[in-house]
Every structure is written in structure tokens, then in C-alpha cells.
Amino acid sequence: MYNKSNLLLLILFTLTVGVVGWLGYKLTSQQDQQIKMSQINRSEQSLDLVQNNISNYLNSKKQQLSEFIDKTPSEIDDNINRNPLIHHVIIFNKAKELIYPDDLSSQKHIIASQWLDSITVEQETSQNQVTRNNWFIWYDQQKEKYIFWQENTNKILLIEINNAMFMAEFIHYLAGQPNRTESAYLQIIDNSGRIFYQWGESDILNNADFDIQKSLVSPLSGWSLRYYSQIESLSSLSKGLFQIVVIGMLILLSIITFILIKLKQREQLEAQQRLSFINQVSHELKTPLTNIRLHGDLLERSIKEKPDNQNARQSITIIQQESERLSRLINNVLNFNKLEKDTLKLHYTNTDFNDLLQQAILPFMPAFEQHNINVEIDNKVLESVTVDSDVVKQIIGNLLSNIEKYANSSEIIRISSDNDTNGNINIIVQDEGNGIPNNVANKVFEPFYRMHSHLTDAAGSGLGLGLARELARLHGGDLTLLKSKQGAKFKISIEDQNA
Amino acid sequence: MVKQMTRLLQTFMALLTLVFFINTNASDAKKYNPQPKALAFDVALSDVSIMAGSQQKAYLNINITGQPSGTRTKRPQTNIAFVLDKSGSMSGLKMTQAKQALEMAISRLHDNDVASLIVYDDEAKVLWPAATMQNPAQLLNTIKSIGANGSTALFAGVTQGSYEIKKYLDKNKVNRVVLISDGMANVGPSKPHELAELGRALSKQGISVSTIGLGLGYNEDLMAQLAGHSDGNHYFVENADKLANVFDSELGDIFSVVAQDININIICKGGVKPIRILGRDENIFGQNIKTNFNQIYGNQQRHITLELLIPAGHSGEKMSVADVIIDYNDATIKKQISHNNLVAVTFTDNQEIVEKDKNPLIYNNVNAYQANEMSKQVVDLRDKGDLEGAKKLQSLNISTLSKQVSSSKFPSKLKEQLEQEEQLLDSLDDANWNKARKQVRQKQHSIDTQQVKKDDNN
Known part of the structure; x- marks a missing residue:
């Protein structure tokens, strides 16, 4: 094609x-x-x-x-x-x-x-004078x-x-x-x-x-x-003029063709990225769904055998976790679409920021525990803030989700937060993973970008960071990658509507 | 006041009368002391006594001698067309020398002389139309501006030269085209016989063409024939630095012309049959033979030799052979002069008398002419590459001529001819035959035109 x-x-x-x-x-x-x-x-x-x-x-x-x-x-x-x-x-x-x-x-x-x-000699010329x-x-x-x-x-x-x-x-x-x-x-x-x-x-x-x-x-x-x-x-002049016109037309045509080819290439690339995104998302959706179905079956069986079973409790937790993951994923996709269509609206509520942090981290705790990762929280933000807590949770969640996927060799995840003089809330999330090389520091925020685009690598939609930044910006702040000696260090800043 | 005026007028009138008187006297004096005749004639038969009883061959010879130009008070006016080859081969030193020679020639012309300048390359151009020499400085400038390139339209050059001459054509002027060429004509008629024909036609109009062959690249046959048939001079100049000398002697000839338009009319008497004029290709109709020279220079001797058959006669009988009528223009006093001669023979039975009465000088002329004709055949053979044949024929020519020299009473002219023929024999082998051939043609030309120059006093 x-x-x-x-x-x-x-x-x-x-x-x-x-x-x-x-x-x-x-x-x-x-x-x-x-x-x-x-x-x-x-x-x-x-x-x-x-x-x-x-x-x-x-x-x-x-x-x-x-x-x-x-x-x-x-x-x-x-x-x-x-x-x-x-x-x-x-x-x-x-x-x-x-x-x-x-x-x-x-x-x-x-x-x-x-x-x-x-x-x-004509002898008869006498007749002919x-x-x-x-x-x-x-x-x-x-x-x-x-x-x-x-x-x-x-x-x-x-x-x-x-x-x-x-x-x-x-x-x-x-x-x-x-x-x-x-x-x-x-x-x-x-x-x-x-x-x-x-x-x-x-x-x-x-x-x-x-x-x-x-x-x-x-x-x-x-x-x-x-x-x-x-x-x-x-005249040589008009011939020369003709030559110049022809050469000019050739150059113009070359430029147009070049631009058309480039456009085409970009379209092609985007189509490819979308395709791979759908693959990734389907893959992403499949894993928690399989877990939910598996643990749902286990739960059904253990309730039949022994109600009030320890295993049943565990299964319910897993079902809850996986469901959370699914809804996060779906939220991401939906919000991405809304962002693209400029239809995402923020719903500010008065929230205890500490609770908000805990709620954001909680869904990842079972996974972090599984990888022996400790989470260190240093929260200096005022207790009551006015933010869209779903959006904030989604931003933090996307960062943590990345850590779970790409930096699960870390021992400690440090999360610190404070208020700056402009009334913004700054949250810094740092892991101890492989970090992000400088040359791709900007590209990680591009939609569909993944540092390694092999399907065998850790699953991911490629939407997470870009979406998180867009949401932070929508929330009057930004998401930036800070320089760090080890691992990746992100700074989320969001506006506190109360301040 | 009125009286004074009248007296002045009277004196003036008296003076005027005196001047008139002196003038008439002077012209009268001239009338009584005329210039010597420009030409002297010697009309004779090779045989005054002829064996009776059978038809005999004889030669009628007319010698014409120009008076020494030194004895004449002024030189003739001239009408000269200089025709210069400016084709590519002339470039460089040749052109420079030719221009210098031209300038020299121009400087020798007087106010009343007419000159024109024609150059030719691909075509012929009249650079200086015929005009009297009122403004030589401008003509000299024109000469300086001539460059050299292109091909060689020689025929056209000479033609245009002749037409410039015709603008001022005058029997009392020396009308002459002076052609300088170093190359082979390659545009227009260029065969020797075609140029010969042109020469004849121009001669008929009283125009001579002198040809100057420069270097070793020109066609000597063409140049010699053109000059020969128009009664002009032909020169071979190997080096351009000799051009000035040649121009000098050409102008010397032109200025020394004593008579022009010399018409010779030979009327043969009944029974006498004219055969041919040696060295000239006049057509002979009936008994009346006409030929002419364009001019005779001072001190120059030219001759016409007519071969004829005399009918059988009886011993003791005397017979008129021919009437010779010659008229010519004296070049300086502008007067037509006529001369009449009658020649006769006596028939005899005595062979001794026949031999005794033979004219050795006329037979010298005939022998020299025949030797010259043979030498032309020798050149033809050499041209065809038959070197041995040429040598053989020339050896025969030389031995015949030697016998004639030893039996002649006045062998000096024949001896000269013999030397020339010996030189030709030597040069047949010459590595530089091209050059030798040009020298030979020049000599043959001067014999063809029957030009003998005595030592000039000038």
C-alpha cells in the first residue's frame, strides 16, 4: 500500500x-x-x-x-x-x-x-519571322x-x-x-x-x-x-526564460512531492501506533479480566465448600484490585479520548489530601508487596485541598503503574508532597529503576510512545505519561521529569482551587 | 588720377604683350627642334635571295627598338591598378613587405598619374577607386589598413583592377595592372589558359598586366601566361624583401615607355602564304596579318617573326613579298606616327648566293624561339614525372643549339640562350625543382615576349 x-x-x-x-x-x-x-x-x-x-x-x-x-x-x-x-x-x-x-x-x-x-537550322523560317x-x-x-x-x-x-x-x-x-x-x-x-x-x-x-x-x-x-x-x-533570452520556468516547476514539484511523502509517512506511523495501542490495550484488558474470572471461580468454589474461608477473602481482594486496574485503564482510554475532543470537565471537591494519597497508592500495594517494594510517603500538604480527586488519583496512579511495570526492581518508592508559594501542590515520585535516558526525556510524554515497543516487554498502553501530563496541565499544573541520579523522578504539580 | 590709371594700364598691357611674344617664341623653338622618334624599325627577310623553281620557307622579321628614355624630356603619365593578394597565405612578413613596396611605388607617382588599389581574398574589393594622385596620404593610410585572410579570387582581382583602369583608359597613358600574388588561385577561373585569354582580352583594350609571383607557392604558368598575353612583365620574387626592387624596376619600365599601342599590319603580296607568327597565337585570315605590342620601353628591342611560304619563281626575277605598316602612339608627345616598309626577294639558281644572303640575326631569333619551345616541352615532360625523357629532350635541344652557335656569324644571343638551356638541364634534377621551374618560366616568358633590353644608361 x-x-x-x-x-x-x-x-x-x-x-x-x-x-x-x-x-x-x-x-x-x-x-x-x-x-x-x-x-x-x-x-x-x-x-x-x-x-x-x-x-x-x-x-x-x-x-x-x-x-x-x-x-x-x-x-x-x-x-x-x-x-x-x-x-x-x-x-x-x-x-x-x-x-x-x-x-x-x-x-x-x-x-x-x-x-x-x-x-x-530551320530551312523554313521564312514563313516564321x-x-x-x-x-x-x-x-x-x-x-x-x-x-x-x-x-x-x-x-x-x-x-x-x-x-x-x-x-x-x-x-x-x-x-x-x-x-x-x-x-x-x-x-x-x-x-x-x-x-x-x-x-x-x-x-x-x-x-x-x-x-x-x-x-x-x-x-x-x-x-x-x-x-x-x-x-x-x-531569441536566447526567451529560451533561457523557458529553461528557468521549467527548472522552477521541477523544483516546486519536487518539494510538493517530498511534503506529500512525509505526510503520508506520518499518517502511516500514526495508524501503526493506533494499531499497536489497540493491541496493547486489549492485552492489558485481558490480564485483569482473566484474573477476575479465575478468582471469581475460586471464590465460588470456596464459598460452596467452606464459607468464611481465608482463601475467599484473598480472592475478593484480588478481584477488587484487578477491577480497579481495569477501571483505571478504561478511565485512561476514556479520558484520552475526552482530552483529544476537549470535553473533559473537572469536578473539584474538598478533599483530605492525605486520604487522597493513600487512596491513590492503595490499589498498587498488593503488587508492590509482591515485588518487595516499600513506599515512603512524606506529605507536607495541608489536610484540606480542593481538587478533582479522580484526576489527581489518576495522575499518581499512572506514575505508580509505570513503576510497577518498568521499575519493579526498586526497593523504595519515595513520594513527597508540599505546597509552593503559588498555592500549587507539588508531588514528587521517585523510583530506583533504570530511569529514563536524557535523549528520550521529552518523547516519553508523547501519546503511544513506549521506550521499548516490543510486545514481549511489560504491558502498557503508551498513553499513561502523556495523559497524566495533559490532566495535570488541565488541572492548572504540569508533569515534568526531573533529573535524578538513580531511577526516574517525576514532579506533579496541580493547582489547589482553595488556595 | 585718371591719367595715372591709364598709364598703369598701358604699362601692364605692354608687359602682357611681351610675355605672349616670349611664349610664342619658345613654342616655335620647340617645333623646330623636335624630339627624336620614339621607335626605330628594322624590317627584313631572313632570305634575300631564294632558290628559284620551288616553294620556299622564309621568315619576315620586324625589329622594333625604343629610343633611350634618357633622351626624352618627360615621362609618360600612368594609369596603374595595384592588385594585391590578401589571402591568408600573405599574412605576416610578406604582407608587410608588399605594403612597403606599394607605399614606395605610390610615392613615386605624380599628381597627374592615376592609381587604384584592389585587394582580393574570397572576393575582390576596390579599396581605392581609380583617381589622380591628389591625395596620396589617404591612399597610404588605406594601404596600411590591409590585413590578410581568406582564399584567392585572383581572376576577380585582376578583373576589377582592369575595370578601374578603364575609368581613365587613355592611349596616352601607360595603362597597367600590377598583380602581386603568392598563392594558387582557388576562386574563379584559374587555369593558365583562362588567364591567358583574359590577358589577351585586356591587351586588346590597351591594358597590360605585370605579374609578381611571390614565394614558392604561386602558379608560375598562370602568372607567366597572364603577363605574356597582355604584354606585361613577369617577375619571380622568392623573398618578400626583394619586392621593393621589383616594384622599382616595374615602375622604371612603366616610366620609360616611349611608345604605346604599336599596331603591326603585314600585307602579304599575291602568292605569298603567311603561316604563323612565332611565339604568338594570332589567328591568320587570308593575306592580312595584324598583331600589336602594348608598349615599347626605352632601349627595349622587340621583334615579330612571321613564318611564310614564298611561291616558286624564275631565276633573276624580283618579287615583292609584303608591305609592312606600323603605327604607334608616342607616349610623351601624344602623337600617332605611321611607318611603312616594303620587302622583296630575288630568285636565283645559285645556292652560294642564297647562303650568303641569309640574315644570320633573323635565323638566330628563329633558332632561339625553337629552343625555347623545346624547353617548354621539356618542362611538360618533367611535370609529368618523365625525368629521363625530359633530360634526353633537353640534351638534344642543347646539342642542336650548340651547332647553331658554332655556325652562326653573330652567336652572342644564341650563346646566352644556350647557357639558359644548360641551366635548365642541370635544374631538372634539382631537389628544389619548384623554385627552378619558376625561374625557367620567367626566362621563357621574356623570350616569348621578344623582350631584349639593351644596357640602359639610367
């Missing part, structure tokens, strides 16, 4: 923590995910912009070159001399006859024919050459450009673009996987969380534009 509930508590605890943690994680990661997605979206957009600009740039180059088809030979000559981008210009008619230049070396002529073959143009890549001794071609109704234009100049112009264009974004690093990768040009903060490249890629248009169709960026996740 005890372990089960603890386990339950533990499960509850981990479950709560788990749920809170999971929820928090979910929440933050969801937010992170959202931020990431929107950022990638934004990156895509700005990359699209760069890609568009580059496409426009490359298309404008195409446009420039396409104008050669309508230039005069001298204009073309001039361009070749002046424009470092233009390496060769060759123009054929649709019958593949050379129009420009006037003459070609046979080697160049062969190459130019191969160029013509690599573009699919749209001019077609594009690039193709020509490999000459493993060197890439970009060839631009353009076709209109009657001519085919071929331009071999200076690749390096084309690249230089492209780099100059890129370097002059205001397409620097603070949060990104861009690279242009050529068709062999080599970095062609790059720009941005190199820190971003080194700590990039993601990269996206776009392709370029011809003649750089094998090339790509790569965009590196970092995720701006939840």
Missing part, C-alpha cells in the same frame, strides 16, 4: 514533468520550425531576385550579340578590333555560303561548318568556348566570344550589384563545381544552417547560384 502510493506519486510526478517539458519543447520547436520556414521562404524570394537579375544580365548579353546580324562588315571589323569580348564573327547565308568575313582559313572553315551542324538564337559550348583542345548563334530569315550568325572576357564582365557585374544581403552568403558555382565568385559575410558561410540552390540560364546553364544562411531561432 505504502510502496504502491509512492510509485503512483512518482509516476504522477514524472508524467507532469514530462508533459510540461514536452509541451514546452513542442511549443518552442514549433515556433522554431515556423521561423525556419518563413526564413527559408524569404531566402527563396531574395534568391529569386538575384537569379532574375543574373538572367536579365545574361539575356542582355545575348541581345547585344544578336545585333551583329544586321551590322555592316566594317562595323563588325571595328567591333572585333575594339570589343575584347568578340573573338570571331562568322555569317553564313541559308545556303551555308560565307557572307562574313571575306575569307576563312580552311581550318577555321571546317570548324565553322561543325558549328553550323551543331545548331539545327521569329528569329532564333542561343548559345552552345564548343570544346577545342579541352578548352570550353562559348559560341553564340542567331538565325533570321536569310542569315546565320556565329560569334565566338573570348570566354575570359565574358567571365570578367560577369564578375564585374556581380561585384557591382547591390545584391548583398546581411544575412546571407552567395556563391556562383561553375559547371565543374568550382567556386566562380562569392560574396557576403564569410561568418555566415562557416555557420550556415541551410543552403538553397538555383540554376543559371544559358550559356551558364550548368552553373548554379547557391545561397547560404543561418536560422534566426527563438
